Amino acid sequence: MWFQKEIRLNARNRGFHLVTDEILNQVPELRKISIGIMNVFIKHTSASLTINENADPTVRQDFESYFNRAVPENEHYYQHIFEGSDDGPSHLKSSILGCSLNIPITNGKLNLGIWQGIYLCEHRNSASNRTVVVTLNGQLSS
Amino acid sequence: MWFQKEIRLNARNRGFHLVTDEILNQVPELRKISIGIMNVFIKHTSASLTINENADPTVRQDFESYFNRAVPENEHYYQHIFEGSDDGPSHLKSSILGCSLNIPITNGKLNLGIWQGIYLCEHRNSASNRTVVVTLNGQLSS
Amino acid sequence: MWFQKEIRLNARNRGFHLVTDEILNQVPELRKISIGIMNVFIKHTSASLTINENADPTVRQDFESYFNRAVPENEHYYQHIFEGSDDGPSHLKSSILGCSLNIPITNGKLNLGIWQGIYLCEHRNSASNRTVVVTLNGQLSS
Numbered sequence: 238m239w240f241q242k243e244i245r246l247n248a249r250n251r252g253f254h255l256v257t258d259e260i261l262n263q264v265p266e267l268r269k270i271s272i273g274i275m276n277v278f279i280k281h282t283s284a285s286l287t288i289n290e291n292a293d294p295t296v297r298q299d300f301e302s303y304f305n306r307a308v309p310e311n312e313h314y315y316q317h318i319f320e321g322s323d324d325g326p327s328h329l330k331s332s333i334l335g336c337s338l339n340i341p342i343t344n345g346k347l348n349l350g351i352w353q354g355i356y357l358c359e360h361r362n363s364a365s366n367r368t369v370v371v372t373l374n375g376q377l378s379s
Numbered sequence: 380m381w382f383q384k385e386i387r388l389n390a391r392n393r394g395f396h397l398v399t400d401e402i403l404n405q406v407p408e409l410r411k412i413s414i415g416i417m418n419v420f421i422k423h424t425s426a427s428l429t430i431n432e433n434a435d436p437t438v439r440q441d442f443e444s445y446f447n448r449a450v451p452e453n454e455h456y457y458q459h460i461f462e463g464s465d466d467g468p469s470h471l472k473s474s475i476l477g478c479s480l481n482i483p484i485t486n487g488k489l490n491l492g493i494w495q496g497i498y499l500c501e502h503r504n505s506a507s508n509r510t511v512v513v514t515l516n517g518q519l520s521s
Numbered sequence: 522m523w524f525q526k527e528i529r530l531n532a533r534n535r536g537f538h539l540v541t542d543e544i545l546n547q548v549p550e551l552r553k554i555s556i557g558i559m560n561v562f563i564k565h566t567s568a569s570l571t572i573n574e575n576a577d578p579t580v581r582q583d584f585e586s587y588f589n590r591a592v593p594e595n596e597h598y599y600q601h602i603f604e605g606s607d608d609g610p611s612h613l614k615s616s617i618l619g620c621s622l623n624i625p626i627t628n629g630k631l632n633l634g635i636w637q638g639i640y641l642c643e644h645r646n647s648a649s650n651r652t653v654v655v656t657l658n659g660q661l662s663s
Contacts, residue, residue, distance in 0.1 A: 239556045239557065239659065239660045240556075241556045241625065241627060243632075272381045272382075272383045272514065273381065273514075273516075274418055274514055274516065276558055276623055276625060278623070278624065278625050278632070279634075280632070280633065280634030280635075280637065281634050281636075281637075282572070282573050282574045282634070282636050282637055287474040287477075288424070288474070288478050289424050289470050289473065289474050290424045290459075290470055293459055295458035295459040296459045296467070296470055298458055298459075299456075299457050299458055299459050299467055299470075299471070300470075300471065300474070302456045302457075303450070303454075303471050307449070307450075307591070308587070308591075312587075314583075314586045315583050315586075316579035316582055316583055317574075317577055317579040317580045317582075317583050325580070325583055328573050328574055328580055328583075328584075329583070329584065329587050331573065332571040332572070332573050332584070332618060332640075333475055333617055333618070334474060334475070335477065335571075335619065336572050336637075337622070337623050337624070338479070339418055339420070339479050339481055339623055340420065340479070341383065341418060341420050341512040341514045343383060343512070348385075348420070348422070348512050349422065350421075350422030350423050350424070350510070351422075352423075352424050353422065353423075353424055353478075356474075368634070370625040370627070370632050372556065372557075372558060372625045374516070374557075374558065374658070375381065376381045414523045414524075414525045414656065415523065415656075415658075416560055416656060416658065429616040429619075430566070430616070430620050431566050431612050431615065431616050432566045432601075432612055435601055437600035437601040438601045438609070438612055440600055440601075441598075441599050441600055441601050441609055441612075441613070442612075442613065442616070444598045444599075445592070445596075445613050449591070449592075475617055476616060476617070477619060480621070481560055481562070481621050481623055482562065482621070483525065483560060483562050483654040483656045485525060485654070490527075490562070490564070490654050491564065492563075492564030492565055492566070492652070493564075494565075494566050495564065495565075495566055495620075498616075516658070517523065518523045
């Protein structure tokens with residue numbers, strides 16, 4: 238069984254945002270799969286997806302603080318600077334964190350750890366909504 | 380053909396550990412697949428999975444040394460500090476390295492390069508065993 | 522429907538290189554899939570794969586400049602040094618960027634964003650061609 242849907246994630250401020258429910262609410266078809274994989278793919282090069290701690294918001298704030306230091310803006314050697322000082326670092330952050338997730342499905346649910354959630358990592362100062370492709374593949378519950 | 384199993388990886392010290400055989404020994408079903416994909420997903424936010432050099436143990440030691448410098452503990456700006464100085468950096472390392480692998484299966488074996496092996500990246504000072512979900516999908520050998 | 526092929530990517534200089542067309546030209550079978558996933562897996566530990574900006578070559582140059590600073594050569598604490606100063610950092614870069622991609626297929630094409638392309642990230646000073654396994658899985662167009 239294959240199912241695919243292109244969905245929009247609401248525009249967010251620069252930073253790391255928990256979007257597990259926003260995604261799951263748009264793919265109720267997942268509940269019919271007994272064993273499978275959900276692929277989530279973000280169609281952008283200045284935002285990314287990762288899985289991390291879903292409870293304490295300071296983790297997400299520390300992610301923003303850390304990545305801003307690890308991938309600084311305005312480095313003298315950057316050449317791709319015409320779209321703003323946040324643009325080049327956005328591309329780098331997006332490749333470090335990645336643009337797709339592959340999560341096991343078990344008995345109609347994502348088989349995440351109890352503390353895991355899906356983050357939208359918004360690296361631009363000003364972004365509109367973001368498009369992700371959700372692809373479900375698995376065997377149907379009998 | 381779908382097959383899924385939740386397995387435990389033995390508790391390890393903080394560092395990078397080769398676990399290819401420990402995983403493969405627990406999913407003999409892989410041998411029946413002629414073409415497919417194995418997804419390995421770790422259900423934690425302070426440990427991660429990656430693929431790298433499987434022969435020289437100093438590579439794994441250099442990984443631990445490097446990531447401890449690239450993601451230092453006790454930075455003044457960290458807010459998520461109540462679970463110990465190793466906890467916040469664990470979350471960051473886990474998102475940089477990733478929580479899942481997707482490896483091609485060919486003729487009943489993982490189609491890894493000759494020097495590739497699966498690493499469990501244990502980022503906590505003190506951890507118990509770690510749970511991973513292994514999902515196999517492919518066509519059966521005739 | 523499953524299809525798998527091991528292909529060679531031409532040898533490249535150290536740096537980041539757009540290889541979307543070089544890969545797609547070797548898997549015309551993709552055109553027959555209405556919904557699916559393409560997995561691309563590189564069988565090496567000193568080169569990697571990522572998805573990023575496909576238009577401006579300075580983005581790829583900034584990637585090389587950035588990762589050379591983020592993962593420097595000749596650090597005093599490196600132990601794995603006998604294959605050259607570029608070798609240890611190659612392994613680290615490869616795990617930060619990753620060795621596999623999972624891209625949705627829609628109506629016979631990769632469902633990439635308009636600015637997204639596939640990069641071969643060559644981390645060695647001198648490399649020969651690189652082997653990747655392409656695995657297609659999906660449902661056939663009717």
